[in-house]
C-alpha cells in the first residue's frame with residue numbers, strides 16, 4: 001500500500017514528508033525534485049516570502065545511491081524564514097507568546113481556532129498555510145519520476161487569472177508555458193496586468209489551472225466501489241489543495257449544458273485495432289477508470305484571503321468588530337497551484353498504478369505492466 005503524509009508549520013524549522021510503500025529499484029534524481037520545488041516557488045504574483053525561501057529536498061531515508069530501497073522515504077525541506085521567526089515560534093513553557101487574535105475572513109483562522117480551542121490564531125494558521133504544499137511537491141516529484149519509467153508525463157497550465165482566460169487548445173508548447181510569467185499558453189500580458197492592478201488596489205485574484213497527464217494506460221481506478229473511482233480520488237486530492245474550491249474533469253461544466261450527442265467521445269479503433277476516442281471531452285476517465293486518453297483536470301482557485309486592504313472582521317477573544325490582520329501575502333498563486341496540482345495528480349496516478357501493477361521492485365512492476373499492455377491487443381484480448 002502506497003501512503004504519504006506531511007508535517008511542519010509554515011514558520012517552523014522545516015517541512016517533512018514521509019512516504020511509505022515505495023517499491024525498490026526506482027532511480028530518483030534529487031535535482032529533479034529541487035527543480036519541481038523551484039517551479040512551485042515561482043509564477044507572477046507571489047509575495048515577499050519566496051524571496052527568502054530556496055526550497056531544497058534533503059532526503060533522510062529510503063533512497064541509497066540514487067535508488068529507492070523499498071523502505072520508507074523521508075524528506076525534509078528547511079524553512080529559511082525560521083531564522084526570522086524563532087522568537088515567535090519558539091515559546092518556552094511558562095512563557096506567554098505574542099498572540100494573534102484578529103481573524104482573516106477566507107482563511108482557516110476562525111474555524112480552526114474555535115474548533116481546537118486556541119486563543120492564538122497562529123496555532124492554526126501555521127499549519128493551514130500552503131507552505132505545506134512544498135512537501136507535497138517533493139512527494140509528487142518522486143511519483144512523477146516513477147510514472148516516467150512507464151511513459152507517463154504530467155504538465156500544467158494557467159487557464160485563467162481573474163477574468164482573463166486563455167482558450168488555447170492542445171497541442172501545447174510546454175517550454176513556452178514554462179517561460180510565461182504566469183505559465184499560461186496565451187494572454188500572459190493581460191494576466192500580468194490584472195495581477196498588477198489587484199496589487200495596486202490592495203486586492204488579490206484567483207483563477208483556474210489545468211493539469212494534464214499523458215501516456216496513462218487504460219485501467220487505473222475502478223467502477224466497482226465509490227472510493228476506488230479514479231475521478232473521485234483525483235477530485236479529493238485537488239480539493240485538498242489550499243484555496244481550491246472546484247474541480248472538473250474533462251469538459252465538466254460545459255458538458256452539463258450540452259446534449260449527449262455533442263459530449264461523448266466516439267470510439268474508433270486505430271489501424272492496429274487499439275480502441276481510441278475521436279475526442280477527449282471525458283478528460284481521460286470513464287466509469288472511474290482511466291480510458292487511455294490524456295487525463296485532464298481543471299481546478300478553480302479562490303482569490304487569496306489575506307488582503308492589503310483588509311476586509312471587515314472581528315477579534316477572536318473580545319468579539320469586537322475590527323479589520324482583518326495583514327502581515328504579508330501572495331497576490332495570485334494560480335501558476336504555483338498548477339505545480340501543486342501536477343504533484344497531486346502524479347501521486348494519485350502512482351497510487352492507482354501500484355494498485356494495478358504493484359510489486360516490490362521496478363522489475364516486478366514492469367513485468368506486470370508489460371504483460372497487461374500486451375494482453376489488451378487485438379488477437380490477445382479475451383483469450384484465456
Ligand SMILES: Cc1cc2nc3c(=O)[nH]c(=O)nc-3n(C[C@H](O)[C@H](O)[C@H](O)COP(=O)(O)O)c2cc1C
Pocket residue numbers: 047106107108128129130131133241242243244302304305306328329330331333336337340
Ligand atoms: C501556493 C499557495 C500559496 C498561498 N498563499 C497564500 C497567502 O500568501 N496568503 C493567504 O492568505 N492565503 C494563501 N493561500 C491560500 C490559503 O492557504 C488558503 O486559502 C487557506 O489555507 C484556507 O483554506 P481554503 O481556502 O482551502 O478554505 C495560498 C494557497 C496556495 C495554493
Ligand SMILES: C=C(O[C@@H]1CC(C(=O)O)=C[C@@H](OP(=O)(O)O)[C@H]1O)C(=O)O
Pocket residue numbers: 010047048049050053128129130131134242327328329330
Ligand atoms: C510560504 C509559502 O506560502 C505562504 C502561504 C500562505 C498561506 O496562508 O497559505 C501565506 C504566506 O506565508 P507568509 O505570511 O509567511 O508569507 C505565503 O507565503 C510557500 O508557498 O512557500
